[in-house]
Amino acid sequence: MEAAQPTSGRETTFIKFPALSMLESERSLIGIHILVALAALSIGLLMGPFQTFRRSPFVTETLGGGQGIAMPIFSYYYQALTVHGVLNALVFTTFFIVGFSHFVTQRSLQRPLASMSAAWAAFVLMFVGLLLAAFAIITNQANVLFTFYAPLLAHWTFYLGLALVIIGSWVAAAVTFMTYMAWRKDNPGKTVPLAVFAIVANYIMWITASLGVAIEVVTMLLPLSLGIIATTDPQVARILFWFFGHPLVYFWLIPAYVSWYTMLPKQLGVPLFSDSVGRAAFLMLMIFSIPVGVHHLFVDPGISELAKISHSLMTFIVTVPSLLTAFNIGATLERAGRQRGGNMISWVWKQPWSNPLVAAQLCGMLLFIVGGITGIMNASFTLNVALHNTTWVVGHFHMTLAGAVTLTYFGIAYWLVPLIRGRRLFSSKLALAQIYTWFAGMLLFGAGMGRAGIDGATRRTDLGAPGVYISDLWVPWLDLTALGGLVLLISSVLLYVVLVGTWFRSTEPVETEAPIATEGPASSPPALFERWGTWIAIIILSNVIMWGPVLLQGLDFVNGFLVPGQPGAAR
């Protein structure tokens, strides 16, 4: 292990990080975040294929004798569905993002985190929160799914646990802000590397957005579950949840964009096409991802049509940064393809498709195109009336979250886990097979879910239980999702083999450097970009305008708040 060599001079906190290994302090802090994230994912994703089996008439009737296929670990469908959502969408993502952000921040700025003790305190808060929520779910006292809509109630430990995870992530965000500000003070006039710019923007958005769910949990659900208050208002709870719920998906996406914008060019050996437009895209994501959440509430009774229409328009606007990203990354890929001998057309396939780290990101981008198009369809309120809460929606967000985001995180994990362990990736071939099976399985799954949803197949419904209704129109498509599920199960097994193999079986030293850029761009972007105070003011103002009327319409303490809680634990 190389020791850090603090260099003398004005920048006393400068660290030259080792290229092919980690400092002990990094290894423990970042390692534990990533390992908890991957452990959560390992359990959470296992539920998915078995849900597709249970929902498939072919599997249920032919293999299950009409009795349905039991879920692994958990026998109860909705408990397994809660596990799938909470572990994959809330635990895996949050722990992975915090660990990844710590790593990228200190490596990009070439200085240690401003406070290791605060970073550890953040981890402990999040981990205790995870244990509390896991207790409630495992003991069958929190069958409320990962959206936990009131007045269905979970055990209070579920809500306290989620609150601690969020509060912990705020502390982690504060560590990033302090590190960035200390770097800013030491480097006046310099442009911060794009990765750190994006991470700061992501955390600003995250703290703003998660205030909504924190208020919902602390003032409504936690006291209701403890019996301190007797009644609540489901519409207000949904408004507060979706203030948080949509930016949540961008909180997952921005780290994937960090990989596409700052790491993929290094892995391809070309510069990013446009750093400045990239920064503009991250600023737009930070600002426009929150005042759009009513698009999840298009068919809710207690929200005005005007609010629904204006949030629909804002949702179209939040696609702009992703469309800018498509151009920017596309142009970067074209450069790389031409450098590998491609012409106007052939640059598309002249990419390192056999490198799992790159292939993961490219496959993620392809799925994100499907996810983006289906997302614009969801955001169109006229179509949403046909699609809300059908399996179409599940198909859509598996293209984005389980596609673009998770595939990119796999690509990251395949260089980050070797660095944490100090051994090279167990098998590049198996890793590549894992990526492509995931890509194919997810496409089959998404196609089946999407098509069944158009014919009204409902999501979050145990279609393998007695007394359920299944339309003949859904049957072939539900069976197709099971085929996708089978391919994804194979991919999951490959994932376990690669990760466990890297940890326990790999003996060779690390050979892949962390693809971290430590310099800002050659030509500096407008200074306005780093005036965070201005952007925060715009965020507050835009949300007061876009969410204020929605919340005021819902808040009526005389006529509203009359709904008693209902235990969601019974099975």
Add this chain to the structure above:
Amino acid sequence: MHIDQYERYWIIIIAAVLGAFFAALLAGLLIFGVRLPSTPGADYFVNPLALDAEFGAPGLRDMGNGQYTAHIIAQMWSFDLGSDETYKTYFESKNPGTTYTGVDASNQVMRVPAGSRVTFSITSRDVSHGFLIERHNANIQVLPGHIGQITVQFNHAGEYRILCHEYCGRAHQQMHALIVVEEV
């Protein structure tokens, strides 16, 4: 700030495409009359524990001229359509000599003549439910304390399920009802 020439073209294309999409949405709303489910003005809140007025006696009401209203109460785990006809009586009369034994035997059936226009008003007695009519673009998030309202035109005879699309507890998957659109 430098923006490449092609990137400028791309930004113009983005603006044009999104503008066209939004114009199409507004056209759907203003010209083709697409409406989103909303709470009718005066009755903004209802008390889910004391449902009265039309919800005191839910069901279909003939308003004349092919217009109907239907007041429906969603509850764990059934739709109260105010109808005496159940899956058991409906399917047994349709297939004489058979006995219907499904766990959903007591789910209700509502009959409307083809060509009728039904305004559904729906609320919940307990938790969040969903309301979706197969192949009819009717979709409401049903919340206790609020009334969701939507008007549906039934042109073709057939059997159409009302499905609960929001997880509402243990037997959520059994929560559905049947609309039978009859030839006239």
